[in-house]
Amino acid sequence: MFDYNRRKSLKTLACCSAIFAMPNISFGKTNAKDIEKWDEVFDAIVVGSGFAGSAAMLSLLDNGVKNCIMIDKMQYLGGNSAYSGGSMAVAGTPIQERDGIKDDPESQIKDTLKSGHNLNDLELVKEMIYKGPQTFKWLVDNGVNFKWVSRSGGHSVPRSHSAGAGSYITRPLQRKILEKGGKIATRVIMDEIIYDENGAVVGIKVREKYEFNFEHGFEEKNNKSGKIKFYRCYGGLVLATGGWGADVNFRQKFDPALRADVLSTNHLGATAYTAEKLISDDIKFIDMQYIQRMHVTSADEPFFGFAYRWITRGYAYGIMVNPKTGLRFVNEIVDRKVGSDAIWAMNEGGKNHPILIMDMDGTKTVDVKDFQRGLSVGAIKKFDTMDELVEFYKINKEPFLEQLKRYNSYVDEASKNKDFRDPEFNRNFSDYKGKYIKVEKPPFFASRPGPKVHHCMGGVKTTIDGEVYNNDLKIVPNLYACGELTGGRHGFNRLGSNAVLDCLVYGQKAGEKLAKVYNAKRGV
Template structure:
């Protein structure tokens, strides 16, 4: 019923928008919700998705008022499905969100105390209510935090916990061992989920683990210079997938290539490099070139020789891809729907970066409702316990849409805060 209502609302808005401007880049919360629901194979909680999509624009506005400045264009990251991702203009990484909140706390003199290097060990329950947290300080001292209103868990997933990955995985056939890297911090090991479970929380979708297809084979990091939907070419010089597809589809296709690796390629015109020669993470492109993480060729033949690919094969791949992009017709090979104007590989210099999939996001976690209350195994709220972000499950289903993690964490983080103070 809720899906039908979203579809009806989407159709009405679409018809009105296209009638006014046939060339508009259309978007609305309903489209965001339905794409998220479909991309997760319809197993997520649509009520959670609907609330996320409706409140996400307000999250953007709230951060803007707090001092985070957004670029005046939208982007489309790997697996994002639609160009609705927002990039900060005054920060180069996710640290910008943390800094924005920290600066707001300092500017407004908010009564917030931050304890660094303090590990949460256990939730404290009294008469069925979560009333605090037991923790260990940086020098091994025991710390007890008492909560008057509630405890909000935002401890992340378990992408860096190989044992948990192997235990819960339902998508990758037990292949997420130590040989598969992770984009996550080494601290993202799932203790928060286990703490909540010990306190009676129900878990949901724990078997759904996402790989990001475009990571560094040596360390699993996501740093690089090419746009997410740039052309993907295997070590034989051939395309092998619709680069705008779902992350699970991209990762499966990548792992099926020789050696489980491929090259993401771009040109100087469509690389994510600013006028100062820095990437979106603020790293000089020369750093990547000197380390060999990025290979540069002045022309197709030069690039092909450096990555040991047959120049004729690579040129044929580029020509076929460019013909599709130029005509915006049908990608008969892999069904890619479109090309952004700066994506075609018309002229050099060209760049190639070796990529492979790594564990990126765990879609499962503690079960919550639309008020960010943690639910027990019977589906009832646990008094005093709230959660947001990757520690939760039920929002992304089997496959998270690119860009939705930050929207999820910041939006439901706000919902959790509002719920806790009521």
């Protein structure tokens, strides 16, 4: 089913490119013999409190490691995870069965490798996807309430399961952590990893009462706030500190086009502070040149914003056009990389944003609260007639109306033949609860998509259990990593909602592996 030889050759080329792209940072490690005393002692420490960190922490507790702590440098928990869309791609769930959606893991694997240009680590991809239904059930058992399933760009069927927002996943997990006696601390930043004479991780240097500087452009390495402490960890350390999409200087080392004027969905704490420490400690990084821009965000609001839910459904049930030509310019349901590149190619440096349009029936597919948030901030606009919409956005009217007629005819054809693909962009169409939705019923709604830096596909190279490799491809004892800090799962481009799955599956696995190794050492 997959072209393994092509995947191998492309992966080799990509790894070579990544080596040349790595920043020049001098190596230097902190040794345990230099630590006079330990201020705190734990069995395990988790750094980061998003999807991956919360899953790892709860997994530790579930597997008998009780004296553990999860720390976060920010004043709040969850990082990007908490305020992300929080949709998780899973193939084969009760919600899909309820909605009559036929899906299987092999289909999701195929979609994932296609989007990743076969540069993904196949073993990691298969583990991630086959563990999906089990992880879905684990979340439900721990209080997460998934409400609906939708189709994200690049997926062949609807499989993106949403609880409403990312915090609707992180908060239930964190409640369970506290119920089970786990410790959680904010405003604690990790400065250094501490190793013994054999290269095994034995603790970390931190600063408590850390004050993150929210000034745009401020470099975290210049922030000296907080009180230095040393934490011992007998079982191991799990790193789940996320990506570096908000770190302009670091991301430009790998993609110079991602200048400061290119907005990001990430919270300001998404810096490369931990990544740079790991690079200096000789930890292996891969695929760093692949940084994703996401095209389901609005050009009319900063950061992640509120319109993304409507825009996501707009791609599935609406039409997107270049206002200058009045014509479609890309298959609306392509993956994030193709969609973002197409928008950037036509928007003239941000002067000519595309217009995404849905009618009333299409908009009804969006949760009313999510829709109202986007409408309230002006990122989604309402028009009683199509003429009003055309005039407001200065859309080239006659070509647009002809384009709209053709688009609606394609939806009609799809309602008769599920295998139909539109002749202009080879798009297929999905029904919503048995109905195929055209753009014809007033009022009409529109938004201006604007791609923003969103996800870092590259990161720490790990085993299938989250164990970390150094640059000699040897496993670093007692060190684990998961989530966006790691690389290999997504290759060239990540499919929407695969990241939540990645974080939760591999967060769980990292916690399980640490617990298994540590429990064996202490005879538990």
